[in-house]
Amino acid sequence: MFYLLLTGDIPTYEECVAITEEWRRRSELPKYLIDFMNAIPVDTHPMTQFSLAILQLQKDSIFAERYRKGMHKLDYWDPMYEDVMNILAKLPAIAAYIYRRTYKGNVHIPADPKLDWGGNFAHMLGVTDDPAFKDLMRLYLVLHCDHEGGNVSAHTCHLVGSALSDAYYSLSAAMNGLAGPLHGLANQEVLRWIMEMMEKIGQDPTKEQISQYIWDTLNAGKVVPGYGHAVLRKTDPRFIAQREFALKHLPDDPIFKVVSKVFEVAPDILMKHGKAKNPWPNVDAHSGCLLWHYGVTEYDFYTVFFGVSRALGVLAQLIWDRGLGLPIERPKSVTTEWIEQFIASQQANKA
Ligand SMILES: CC(C)(COP(=O)(O)OP(=O)(O)OC[C@H]1O[C@@H](n2cnc3c(N)ncnc32)[C@H](O)[C@@H]1OP(=O)(O)O)[C@@H](O)C(=O)NCCC(=O)NCCS
Known part of the structure; x- marks a missing residue:
């Protein structure tokens, strides 16, 4: 996927x-990083x-070192590529280390x-020997890796990198x-929301009960997590891919059944509510129930999976940013007076 x-x-x-x-060769975590991770309070998200x-890990940035020595701008892509390869090689081990330290007694x-x-990442988490979990991890890491550049994580990486900050900072x-x-945190929010629903109205809620719960969420001024999208205007194909995995491997899972009923109602x-431009589920509406099924029940960790995967996409783009010599980003600013005039002109147009 990264090659693609x-x-x-x-x-x-x-x-x-x-x-x-190549990634296996670069994957070992330096001792200073382990010491650092062990010093972070364990209740940190x-x-x-x-x-x-x-x-x-930024202290090992090859880009930063070569920049300090005065590299030619046409060469920027090369140490950026080296940094990216070093990061991607280490991310599964970093994520697994955090998981085992936080939830599995630092063993x-x-x-x-x-x-x-992906298979090795699943192995290092140590939640199950079921080979289907390795396949789930491979599917998960593929589905979450890329997006066009406008989403918050991809855009942030591009923006920070545009200042010639290296791949670690970005x-x-x-x-x-x-x-x-x-x-990304929406995936944990979905599971939290579903668990609260099941706690409140039972393990096998009816569609009517779920509808009422959704209305209660909306009437409390909250979003329905896992639904809506800034760009998509249909069911997220990544939701469908995960649903197909669930239908094959865990059709009778009680949380999957609730996810399916929420999808039905x-x-x-959301259309009746009339606000969301896209009333369909996004990728986050499904991922939590699959992870939970295989034993990753600590949903605070779910966004880390997303992060390991998203790194593939945003870091591939970062190499291209330096290869293409893209400039520092500088959005235009407007004054309060400009905003007032803009609103006045919009209102005049409506009248
Ligand atoms: C993804 C999301 C952030 C996109 O935001 P957006 O581009 O501003 O979406 P829209 O243009 O459709 O928003 C218009 C209105 O509908 C609301 N809306 C959008 N999705 C909604 C949802 N799932 N539940 C309730 N209200 C929603 C917005 O909050 C906004 O309300 P406002 O006018 O009071 O501010 C938004 O749909 C959302 O908050 N979804 C829930 C969180 C989620 O699943 N995030 C993961 C995204 S992959």
């Missing part, structure tokens, strides 16, 4: 194996730990060099954006 995002071509099997081997760990599982990037910042509840309600 970077080059636009589907890699051969041999090229996939070569990248897997996993996304904060993740962002901090990426930032701490860690060594990497399995025979496994691919990705850490992108992860802080991903940690917002309207963006929520779009109509």
Whole structure:
């Protein structure tokens, strides 16, 4: 997937194996990083730990070092590529370390060099031996990796990188954006919302009960998590891909059944409510129930999965940013007077 995002071509099997081997070679976490992660208070949100760990690795940035030595601007892409490869190689181990330290008594599982990037990540989490979980991780990491550049995490990475900040600074910042509840954190919010529903109205709620719960959410001035999208105007294909996985592997899972019933009733309600431009589910409406099924029940961790995956897309774009010599970003600002005049002209047009 990274090869595809970077080059636009589907890699051969041999090229996939070569990248897997390259990442395996670069994957070891330095001792200073482990010491640093162990010093973070264990009740710190996993996304904060993740962002901090990426930032701490910045001291090893090859881009920053070469820039200090005075590299030519036509060469920027090359050390950016090296930094990106080093980061991507380490992200699964960093994420697994945070998971095991936070939730599994700081007992860690060594990497399995025979496994691919996604399969090894699933292995190091140590939640189950079911091979379907490795497949889920592969699916998950593919589905969440890319998006056009306008979403918060991709745009943040591009924006910070436009100041010639290196890949560590740029990705850490992108992860802080991903940690917002309207963006990546929505996957944890969905599960929290569904759990609260099941606690309140029972493990097997009817469609009528779910409808009432959705209306209660909206009437309390809250969003229905996992629904709506800034760009899409239909059911997110990534939701469908996860639904197909669930229908194959866990059709009788009680949370999956609730997710399916919400899917049946929520779009109509959101249309009646009349605010959301897109009443259909997005990627986050489904992922939590799959993770929970295989034993990842600590939903505060869910956005870290999203982050490991999203890094593939935003970092591929960052290499291209430097390759294309894109300039520093500088959005135009307007004055309060300009805003007042703009609103007045809009109102005059309506009248
Ligand atoms: C994704 C999201 C942030 C897009 O925001 P957006 O581009 O501003 O969406 P819209 O243009 O459709 O928003 C118009 C209005 O509908 C509301 N709306 C959008 N989605 C809604 C939802 N799922 N539940 C309730 N209200 C919603 C917005 O809050 C906004 O209300 P406002 O005018 O009072 O501010 C938004 O749909 C949302 O908050 N969804 C829930 C969180 C979520 O699932 N995020 C993950 C996205 S992948």
